[in-house]
Amino acid sequence: MTSAPNTYDAEPIPPEARQEIDRLLQSGDLFRYTALQDAPVARLETEFAAMLGVKYALAVSSCSAALFLALKALDMPRGARVLFPAFTFAAVPSAIIHADCTPVPVEVDDTLRIDLADFEARLDDGADAVLISHMRGHTSDMDAIMALASARNIPVLEDAAHSLGTKWNGQDIGTIGKIGCFSFQSYKLINAGEGGILVTDDPEIAARAVIMSGAYEHAWKKHPGVEEHCARWQNRLPLYNMRMQNLSAAVIRPQLAHVPRRVADGRRNHDYVAARLNGSPLFSVPAALPAEARAPDSLQFLLNGFSADDARSFARAADDLGVSVQIFGLSRDNARAFWNWKFIEDMPELPRTRAMLMRACDLRLPARLTMAELDFIADAILQAGELILPQTQPRPQIAS
Numbered sequence: 001m002t003s004a005p006n007t008y009d010a011e012p013i014p015p016e017a018r019q020e021i022d023r024l025l026q027s028g029d030l031f032r033y034t035a036l037q038d039a040p041v042a043r044l045e046t047e048f049a050a051m052l053g054v055k056y057a058l059a060v061s062s063c064s065a066a067l068f069l070a071l072k073a074l075d076m077p078r079g080a081r082v083l084f085p086a087f088t089f090a091a092v093p094s095a096i097i098h099a100d101c102t103p104v105p106v107e108v109d110d111t112l113r114i115d116l117a118d119f120e121a122r123l124d125d126g127a128d129a130v131l132i133s134h135m136r137g138h139t140s141d142m143d144a145i146m147a148l149a150s151a152r153n154i155p156v157l158e159d160a161a162h163s164l165g166t167k168w169n170g171q172d173i174g175t176i177g178k179i180g181c182f183s184f185q186s187y188k189l190i191n192a193g194e195g196g197i198l199v200t201d202d203p204e205i206a207a208r209a210v211i212m213s214g215a216y217e218h219a220w221k222k223h224p225g226v227e228e229h230c231a232r233w234q235n236r237l238p239l240y241n242m243r244m245q246n247l248s249a250a251v252i253r254p255q256l257a258h259v260p261r262r263v264a265d266g267r268r269n270h271d272y273v274a275a276r277l278n279g280s281p282l283f284s285v286p287a288a289l290p291a292e293a294r295a296p297d298s299l300q301f302l303l304n305g306f307s308a309d310d311a312r313s314f315a316r317a318a319d320d321l322g323v324s325v326q327i328f329g330l331s332r333d334n335a336r337a338f339w340n341w342k343f344i345e346d347m348p349e350l351p352r353t354r355a356m357l358m359r360a361c362d363l364r365l366p367a368r369l370t371m372a373e374l375d376f377i378a379d380a381i382l383q384a385g386e387l388i389l390p391q392t393q394p395r396p397q398i399a400s
């Protein structure tokens with residue numbers, strides 16, 4: 001029998017990173033703007049932009065920093081209303097507040113995606129920008145979102161922190177809206193401990209973000225293609241200093257080549273466990289949208305017919321069997337449960353999102369897991385469900 005798989009450890013960093021890190025340690029050249037050219041951060045930006053087929057990339061200290069700079073780069077008035085899906089990580093409304101904007105949450109339904117009717121209603125209440133967070137890689141209907149927002153001339157930003165490698169109609173998520181932001185924090189597809197990157201095709205936005213990220217004096221001359229735009233913004237923007245340093249880029253760059261494999265393995269793992277869980281009436285895994293090709297490194301599934309107590313007992317039973325399952329709405333102080341965002345003034349009640357969070361489970365499923373480990377995980381979840389709500393016994397039908 002396989003023992004409980006470790007779903008927390010990251011993959012080792014590719015060994016090529018060592019040589020570059022050693023070179024940087026020898027020379028002490030850690031600041032991105034010291035070298036005249038080809039600093040590791042600059043090379044990462046060029047490579048990342050080429051990988052996604054976008055014009056500009058700006059590497060920064062985190063995805064939260066990228067989201068903040070993206071909002072600032074739009075040059076909106078103080079208090080601008082920014083729509084975002086209410087199922088996301090606390091960092092998203094935090095970035096909106098940090099940028100002096102007003103966070104306007106939109107309902108998310110049992111598909112884990114934005115509720116388009118509520119989205120349209122919130123757009124019509126008045127919105128200055130839309131920040132779509134593809135939470136856990138679940139892509140909301142980008143065709144509908146882009147159509148509704150463009151019709152009102154409202155810019156769409158994408159929080160693709162956890163969506164690197166996800167495609168929408170064959171196009172990379174994060175390149176559909178005006179600006180896309182990705183994370184290199186350890187729990188994402190590329191692991192640098194911390195880090196983020198912003199991508200856009202708009203030179204004016206890129207230039208503003210470059211300067212505000214901390215390209216002071218004429219450091220922006222080391223960002224190809226935006227010099228003219230940066231020259232116009234010289235000394236007119238605050239410097240928030242959210243730069244990436246060279247060691248991070250040295251850790252990230254050799255991982256870029258591993259993205260296709262991680263995506264393929266992650267999808268294989270996800271779809272295998274999803275099919276097994278969907279075989280039980282107790283669980284449902286939201287399907288990908290037809291236009292979406294996912295790049296998952298975790299699996300979210302909904303509990304069918306469990307009371308809150310049943311759900312807690314189920315999580316405990318799974319834990320006893322060696323598999324950690326977190327129920328977003330039932331784990332204490334969960335940073336993805338909107339009612340815990342007490343830093344937002346006048347946070348509205350969102351009944352659909354709340355109902356979803358009370359039955360939505362989160363399971364880590366890293367790309368490196370073996371088939372035997374996947375079976376161990378699926379067996380444990382199915383067994384834990386069966387312990388709480390035995391399927392051989394008739395049970396009262398609870399509408400979901």
Ligand SMILES: *Cc1c(COP(=O)(O)O)cnc(C)c1O
Binds near residue numbers: 065134159185195
């Ligand atoms: C991780 C994550 C973030 C924040 O990324 P950081 O790089 O840690 O700032 C934002 N949004 C989503 C959906 C995330 O998963």
